[in-house]
Amino acid sequence: MLNELRRHIEEIIPLKEEEFSHIASHFVFKRFKKGQLVIRQGGIVQYTYFVVKGLMKLVFVDGSGKEHILSFAQENWWESDYFAFFNGTSATMSLKCLEDSEALCISLDSLNELYASLPKMEYFFLQKANNGHIASQQRILSLLSSSAEERYNQLLKRHPLLLQRVSKTQLAAYLGVSRETLSRLYR
Amino acid sequence: MLNELRRHIEEIIPLKEEEFSHIASHFVFKRFKKGQLVIRQGGIVQYTYFVVKGLMKLVFVDGSGKEHILSFAQENWWESDYFAFFNGTSATMSLKCLEDSEALCISLDSLNELYASLPKMEYFFLQKANNGHIASQQRILSLLSSSAEERYNQLLKRHPLLLQRVSKTQLAAYLGVSRETLSRLYR
């Protein structure tokens, strides 16, 4: 499962053999079962996760018990409640497995140590953070300017494979409409 | 106006005198008048902007002519159409001045050169990108889970000063409701 991580990082920065083993030593490998909470809303956030296998949802449960999905994390995605992770505050949202999953986990201390010992990882995570920021902005834009139907079609075009792994209920919670409304969108 | 930039960067990384003048040499200073387009939707995006003075909006005009505001950029904010800036594609949105403004502008080439010559700037922009990503995620969360009224109150709490500089119409385009609906929110 380290191969995936290496391939993923080397898409952005080339690595020597010993550099990668240095990187790998900062991660912990964990397995999770379907339904398991990786991060619990209100709890502490020990790690940022690189999903090697499986599928998770980053989800916020509001006061009335309704779920709102911020993102789906599938293979080769980085995920965490970043605010809580970087600031050491309690989690605003949960990270929950929709399938049996495996992840490489890195703590904030390890991450900082990795930055200090291998500065080119700063460049790597800079690219990741930029892309994450851009993706979030595009999501905001589509929430502001597109109807639920248009958002559904955009998602279908961008992540066709993902939609097959996710229930309509989950999808509705991601798109920001009730599952009944989503169901009515395609006639 | 370079002082603001220096103070801003030194909130995250300390700088020696010659390091800062090296940084400063990568920026171009520009003034803009109220109403002026800094980035034109559909045009090329030459720079990322550090707002020294004034206020801008990052805005997308949809097919029916309606405006949607992604963010307001006030003093000490970095702003651009980042996707277009990094990928060299044409701009999805415009950056327009709501007040007379001044900005320090850096091109992609200059930015990359700056990374190469002063690697700690990678760390600086990594922090900025992370914060931007987190802020965008929080915005998505509030669009998904809060009513327009709650979003208004959240914004009022987080950026009370900003609301005084922005018209209700602009605010509505940021919150994602019509200006009439916004007007009805407070009685």
Add this chain to the structure above:
DNA sequence: CGCGCGATTGAGTAATTTCAAATCTAGTGG
């Protein structure tokens, strides 16, 4: 005083939500 711009109000229309009931699907055991 009158113009112009932004903000508000009113009324009708459209879209979405809610809650309940009906339907469908996959997996299980007889």
Add this chain to the structure above:
DNA sequence: CCACTAGATTTGAAATTACTCAATCGCGCG
């Protein structure tokens, strides 16, 4: 092979919410 159950999805109908478009109001400025 069939019946049965649990969970997910769809449908129906009423209620709520937001939108549109038009008209009115408020205020600063020449």
